[in-house]
Amino acid sequence: MMTIVRIPLDVICVKTGVLCPSCQRKVDEGIVKPIEVDIMRVLLNLENEIKELRNATYEKTYQVDNTLIVVIKVDKASNELAKKIRQALVKELGRDYRIRVLLKSEEDPRQLVSQLLIPLTVKGINIMWLPDGTQKYVVNVRGPLRRLAIPKEQVEKILEEILGAPVEIRVETPRRSF
16 A cells, blocks of 8 residues: 555545545644645645655644745655755745745754755754753854844744754854964
8 A cells, every 4th residue: 555645634635625624623723824735735746756755744834924944754855855845836836935845854853954054054963951951952053144044033943843942053153273
């Protein structure tokens, strides 16, 4: 049996565009945004062409102004896969949105963080253990923050939700050699 991309709504509801009471409740309560239904439909239609999507899980879409950040959990993340998904989403949703596809894999949170912070360079991610026993991620980047598509505070908030711990982005200054 062929598996399909896992989504938080019923597949038949997303494919037909007619939501059952359970799925409609998720949309009405804000658990799933209306734009996410369209994104899920595109992913379901894409899985025949892109085999990697068959074992993928759609997680969430974050919207900041006209930028959509689509998070998909996959077995193995690759830039080529993200590019194919992004192109299909742009084709389907139109050019009203700037779309960034983040592929989340169990392998390395650094890859996910790097995808979101493009064009900045991620120099390292440190886990800081706080006195109360919780942890915080400190992401060290190189490059001007003004080049980010969305504000630093929004990026930190999105990463905090994805990684499940507070995130702080710090800009490294290049060292001077004498």
